[in-house]
Amino acid sequence: MYHSIVLVKQVPDTANITGNVMQEDGTVNRSKLPAVFNHEDKVALEIALQIKDTYGGTVTAITMGPPRASDILRECLYMGADRVYLISDRKFAGADTLATSYVLSEAIKKIGTFDFIFAGRQAIDGDTAQVGPQTAEKLQIPQITYVEEIRSVENGTVTAKRKIDGGFEIIRCALPVLLTVVKDTAEPRSFKAKRVMTYKGARSLMEIEKLVEGNSLLSVDALVHEYESRSLFIKTLTMDDLHLDLVRCGVHGSPTKVYKVESVVLNSGEHEHVEPTKAGIGKLIDKLMEDHILG
Amino acid sequence: MDSERTIPAVSNDVWVFVEQRSGKAADVSFELLCKSHKLAQVMGGAVKSVVIGHQVKELAEETFRYGADEALLIDHPGLKQYRTLPYSRTLINLVRQFNPRIVLFGATIIGRDLAPRVASATRSGLTADCTDLQIADISYLRKEYKQLLLQIRPAFGGNIIATIITPDNPIQMATVREGVMEMHAQESSRKGTLTSIPYIPDELDEVVAIIEQHREENHVNLKAAPIIVSGGYGLRSKENFKLIHELAHVLGGEVAGSRAAVDAGFIPHERQVGQTGVTVRPKLYIAVGISGAIQHRAGMQESNKIIAINTDPDAPIFGISHYGIVGDAMEVLPRFIEVYKNKLK
Ligand SMILES: Cc1cc2nc3c(=O)[nH]c(=O)nc-3n(C[C@H](O)[C@H](O)[C@H](O)COP(=O)(O)OP(=O)(O)OC[C@H]3O[C@@H](n4cnc5c(N)ncnc54)[C@H](O)[C@@H]3O)c2cc1C
Numbered sequence: 027m028y029h030s031i032v033l034v035k036q037v038p039d040t041a042n043i044t045g046n047v048m049q050e051d052g053t054v055n056r057s058k059l060p061a062v063f064n065h066e067d068k069v070a071l072e073i074a075l076q077i078k079d080t081y082g083g084t085v086t087a088i089t090m091g092p093p094r095a096s097d098i099l100r101e102c103l104y105m106g107a108d109r110v111y112l113i114s115d116r117k118f119a120g121a122d123t124l125a126t127s128y129v130l131s132e133a134i135k136k137i138g139t140f141d142f143i144f145a146g147r148q149a150i151d152g153d154t155a156q157v158g159p160q161t162a163e164k165l166q167i168p169q170i171t172y173v174e175e176i177r178s179v180e181n182g183t184v185t186a187k188r189k190i191d192g193g194f195e196i197i198r199c200a201l202p203v204l205l206t207v208v209k210d211t212a213e214p215r216s217f218k219a220k221r222v223m224t225y226k227g228a229r230s231l232m233e234i235e236k237l238v239e240g241n242s243l244l245s246v247d248a249l250v251h252e253y254e255s256r257s258l259f260i261k262t263l264t265m266d267d268l269h270l271d272l273v274r275c276g277v278h279g280s281p282t283k284v285y286k287v288e289s290v291v292l293n294s295g296e297h298e299h300v301e302p303t304k305a306g307i308g309k310l311i312d313k314l315m316e317d318h319i320l321g
Numbered sequence: 322m323d324s325e326r327t328i329p330a331v332s333n334d335v336w337v338f339v340e341q342r343s344g345k346a347a348d349v350s351f352e353l354l355c356k357s358h359k360l361a362q363v364m365g366g367a368v369k370s371v372v373i374g375h376q377v378k379e380l381a382e383e384t385f386r387y388g389a390d391e392a393l394l395i396d397h398p399g400l401k402q403y404r405t406l407p408y409s410r411t412l413i414n415l416v417r418q419f420n421p422r423i424v425l426f427g428a429t430i431i432g433r434d435l436a437p438r439v440a441s442a443t444r445s446g447l448t449a450d451c452t453d454l455q456i457a458d459i460s461y462l463r464k465e466y467k468q469l470l471l472q473i474r475p476a477f478g479g480n481i482i483a484t485i486i487t488p489d490n491p492i493q494m495a496t497v498r499e500g501v502m503e504m505h506a507q508e509s510s511r512k513g514t515l516t517s518i519p520y521i522p523d524e525l526d527e528v529v530a531i532i533e534q535h536r537e538e539n540h541v542n543l544k545a546a547p548i549i550v551s552g553g554y555g556l557r558s559k560e561n562f563k564l565i566h567e568l569a570h571v572l573g574g575e576v577a578g579s580r581a582a583v584d585a586g587f588i589p590h591e592r593q594v595g596q597t598g599v600t601v602r603p604k605l606y607i608a609v610g611i612s613g614a615i616q617h618r619a620g621m622q623e624s625n626k627i628i629a630i631n632t633d634p635d636a637p638i639f640g641i642s643h644y645g646i647v648g649d650a651m652e653v654l655p656r657f658i659e660v661y662k663n664k665l666k
């Protein structure tokens with residue numbers, strides 16, 4: 027039996043950026059980009075579910091993000107996660123990878139013991155691949171990054187194939203361990219229709235608070251209790267639930283700052299036209315030979 | 322007893338983690354030393370190379386030629402191969418002890434495995450995958466900062482270029498993409514100080530074992546090629562792609578391609594240029610049937626001269642080209658080959 031925690035992140039769909047997403051000042055208009063489940067994190071969840079299918083145990087998915095990140099937690103439930111946690115607080119906003127890994131590692135300590143933590147190698151917005159290893163360091167556990175294949179899990183160890191520069195290596199590691207996976211490690215399973223029916227009504231604390239707003243007949247506590255009793259409560263951890271050092275969270279806890287952002291404008295600007303004829307190409311070659319670039 | 326030891330004030334030193342595989346340094350480490358030499362000159366600090374491994378003293382000495390003023394050498398049989406735990410513990414201890422101002426790593430798999438752990442433990446800012454580094458005085462949120470490291474990096478899948486700063490933290494760390502900084506060895510007589518640092522193994526490291534390792538020496542060295550002929554999806558087939566090989570052959574260059582060409586099976590991945598491939602800066606880059614997507618440009622726009630051959634006059638590749646030929650590759654390439662051969666006669 028193995029207990030896994032999976033780190034999942036909701037990301038803007040940067041693979042499908044179109045013109046109107048980039049603003050005049052070069053920043054990205056995130057509201058114009060659909061928010062999606064970071065693909066490699068779905069792969070991470072798939073691996074955790076496979077381990078559960080084979081050896082038994084539990085799979086818990088957690089995300090730190092704004093309230094709307096509950097969307098991907100519901101998707102985790104549809105795929106087969108046993109428990110999901112939303113870690114959300116205004117004070118967590120603007121976090122760089124250091125602050126993100128701090129909050130995640132404290133949340134993991136609160137959630138309980140585990141054998142595996144799975145993460146995606148990299149999220150497609152920040153593209154840093156830092157959160158996994160930074161979290162492992164804070165938890166003082168080993169890591170295997172760039173995992174391409176889980177070879178075996180036995181006697182409290184995992185054997186995995188990982189990518190290295192120019193090849194691969196096979197690593198064996200005692201549990202607990204954090205692994206980051208690449209996209210080819212597994213094909214995420216599709217949602218189970220039955221689970222979608224059951225869990226599409228799952229709600230986080232913030233979503234329940236929204237329901238209560240403007241309805242004096244409802245109370246948050248009572249509603250949370252009701253959702254909990256039907257296993258439809260998305261457990262929500264805020265600043266108050268985790269004993270955190272405020273100066274290590276969000277913007278305050280982030281040593282790196284985005285100073286400037288420029289969009290990359292693609293146009294077919296200035297260049298010398300060369301006729302596609304033998305004469306045109308001949309002149310170009312002469313010029314390059316004169317400049318000692320050719321010949 | 323070192324309980325009395327005072328914590329050294331933050332220095333102006335620039336450190337480079339020198340990555341080695343089987344005792345041979347990765348090019349990116351030398352590239353970073355060359356860059357650090359320039360950064361340290363502006364800051365009035367020293368460049369230190371951190372060399373971790375077994376029997377790597379010669380390599381530590383080699384770093385002087387690329388700009389290191391001092392080499393911190395940690396040499397021990399237990400450090401022969403890169404392993405996350407002993408390497409990160411070693412570096413974390415060194416950073417805590419000496420407080421460098423800047424620490425640079427290659428954005429390789431090793432660098433990206435190691436740097437985040439070091440930054441996490443020392444609570445330093447870490448900027449990922451930089452393509453440029455500069456030192457500048459800037460004002461940020463109405464405060465003035467002297468000699469800050471501007472860390473320039475693509476993000477959002479390459480659609481934006483962000484400048485990241487680490488204004489209020491004593492240590493600025495970054496990983497830097499391979500091939501974007503220039504590398505040039507200096508006089509072989511350039512000397513520096515070699516400082517050996519003792520290493521104490523920790524049995525906890527043994528929870529992780531490398532069972533097997535396979536590495537293929539990369540025989541293709543695109544980075545060193547002065548001329549590159551690169552083909553894209555516009556070539557349509559592997560058969561047509563032969564013309565790319567032929568042109569490269571007559572010009573004495575290497576063959577490369579876009580990701581779409583790799584995905585279509587026209588050429589192997591090791592010859593892919595771009596964000597998820599190799600970064601090159603040859604004397605001449607000929608882009609044939611390549612649209613010029615941002616992720617491709619990221620790997621070749623520093624080339625000295627760029628020729629684009631494309632049927633679409635509005636293809637973005639023309640925007641960074643010096644010479645543009647609007648035409649069908651299947652006609653232009655044979656002409657290019659023929660005309661060039663005639664000139665050589
Ligand atoms: C333009 C731009 C540039 C940036 N550059 C840097 C930089 O250089 N350095 C820096 O420290 N920060 C940087 N940031 C901030 C960084 O993007 C955020 O901290 C982000 O929330 C986490 O980093 P990432 O997206 O790179 O994740 P990665 O480190 O790439 O994510 C790896 C894995 O960690 C897990 N994970 C990541 N975030 C979460 C989460 N919130 N909840 C649960 N699991 C998670 C997922 O499994 C994910 O696949 C930048 C932000 C922007 C907008």
Ligand SMILES: Cc1cc2nc3c(=O)[nH]c(=O)nc-3n(C[C@H](O)[C@H](O)[C@H](O)COP(=O)(O)OP(=O)(O)OC[C@H]3O[C@@H](n4cnc5c(N)ncnc54)[C@H](O)[C@@H]3O)c2cc1C
Nearest residue numbers: 553554555579580581595596597598610611612617632650
């Ligand atoms: C995260 C990420 C990372 C990526 N990394 C890379 C990377 O490292 N390297 C990379 O290259 N791409 C990368 N890409 C893919 C990139 O976005 C483009 O899809 C890719 O570069 C397109 O390749 P292409 O120009 O060959 O193909 P296309 O965009 O299909 O362009 C083909 C071009 O050929 C021209 N053409 C057609 N017929 C002819 C003809 N007969 N003669 C001459 N011209 C002709 C067309 O006009 C067109 O401009 C990445 C994408 C993502 C999202």
